[in-house]
Amino acid sequence: MAELAVDGLSVALGGRAVVREASWRLVGGELVALLGANGAGKTTALRAVLGLTPRVGGVVRIERDDPARMPPSTRARRIAYLPQIRPLAWPVRVRDVVALGRFAHGATLSRLNGADAEAVAQAVQACDLQSLLERSCSTLSGGELARVHVARALAAEAPLLLADEPTAALDPLHQFQVMQLLRAGADAGRGVLVVMHDAALAARTADRLLWMADGRIVADGPPEATLTAARLAEVYGVRAVVRRSERNWLVSVTGAAPDPRKAESRPETAAPAAVDPGGPA
């Protein structure tokens, strides 16, 4: 079973510490949601894990190897990365975008070999894209395009997947669909880490929630242990009501939380956030 181990990861951008001593595990078969306010360092942490951004400190390992030291195609075969969705440069066909997921396997878009074609077909099936295959991506709705990108990430057949806000700008139904696809990917044995903002949706679909504030992982554990009103205040600076019944969560934001750091001039000098040691995981 693939395992990503991140220990004490620190990243500085332009001299400012963006990720501070972040540590977590991601193992095959689990879906982990990474939650945190804008600018908390989530995207930077993912990029640093992959080696796309240099690290200041820390150790990252997939089994024994550091992804930053792997050749790009080797890395992409072991850990897939779905960055925040950007507009495509050209109005290419859906089929070709999904096939790009096979890039690291040496696939050429218009000539897929057996294994590549099989992986693409499976991803297309999983994401229900059969009817869209020949369409140009420029004609798709946001929800359809998100599914195309998820299919691309699944087609890579990497045992680990990092997805950065795949549900951004989607309506509730399409957010739910994308999360179901990632959930299915995890149930099929992948380790999936997904950055998102909807805590209730995360709690409903993910096995674990990873909470990030000011570059630190402030909590890591199952929803029932880590999703609290206090946590939302700490991580997002909001006052919220949290209700739970079985697997369903209701998170209602009622306003801004009183900021404990307001009196301080710099976040660096603020009292260290209370760190949850990880709940009863």
Added chain:
Amino acid sequence: MRNDALLIGLLAAAGVAAAAAACLLGSTPLGAGRVLSALVGAASPGDVIVVWEIRLPRALAAFATGAALGVSGAALQGLLRNPLAEPGVLGVSASATLAATFVIYYGLIEVGAFALPVAAISGALAATALLTVAAVRVGSVLTLILVGIGLSSLAGAVMALLMNLAPNPFSLADMLNWTLGSVANRSFDDLLLAFPFLATGFGLLLTARRGLSALTLGEEAAAGVGVDLGRARRLVVVGAGLVTGAAVSIAGAIGFVGIVAPHLVRPLVDHDPARTLVPAALLAGVILVLADIGVRLAPTDAELRLGVVAALIGAPVFIWIAARRRVNGG
């Protein structure tokens, strides 16, 4: 895939047909029979000279120049993810022309026949390298194109300075030729000199093509699927520099073919940048051969320059593409 082979076959056939037309047509029209016998060397010495030393090398020069500009335009567009990227627009051709002019101005051309292509290629490589450094830094393709336009203007200004200081009318006329762009009076030797650079650059660009497909997703996602971005950039920069420099050493500055040909080809290859390269090269070659036939047949006192005609056709297309672009794309 079969469609691609068909498209490439058709364009190659069009290239042969255009070259044949270039041999047939001219101030003294030759019939097909005379051209054919001249090609095999069985015609009168006059016919053989017209075909082998004037029309055929000129047609091939036009084709090679077009192919070079078409492929480097397509590759730069793929790398920079913008249909307006092109050696002419980005100042690569102007820099190559400037370097070539410099060689002519200082008489370095006497050093050896290779001085001209080497100078043109150095100028082109310097410009593409500078653009790539800028591309990595600024992040915005629109800004990058503006940098290219600035580079083009700068090269043009230095060029004007060189012309201003030209020691005699002959060097002035030489320089003017490079800036206007023409394939008149090119010999097989000129082509042979440029060929190794063309072939190498073409090879490098073809090596980069899978990465160009992936760059459709944007740099971040391309890195995610396993593209070595640094390698892709180096391949395109060096490849486009070699090919554009070689084209300038053959024909001087000819703009806009590198925009028009890829733009026409793209819908036929599902907009995949990788599959655009070869058809764009062939189509740009055909366009320049045809434009050059037009130049030769135009009933003007002074012969029109190919570069002038190419710009007259290409610049409006550039404006049209630019005006139609979605705001969020650049």
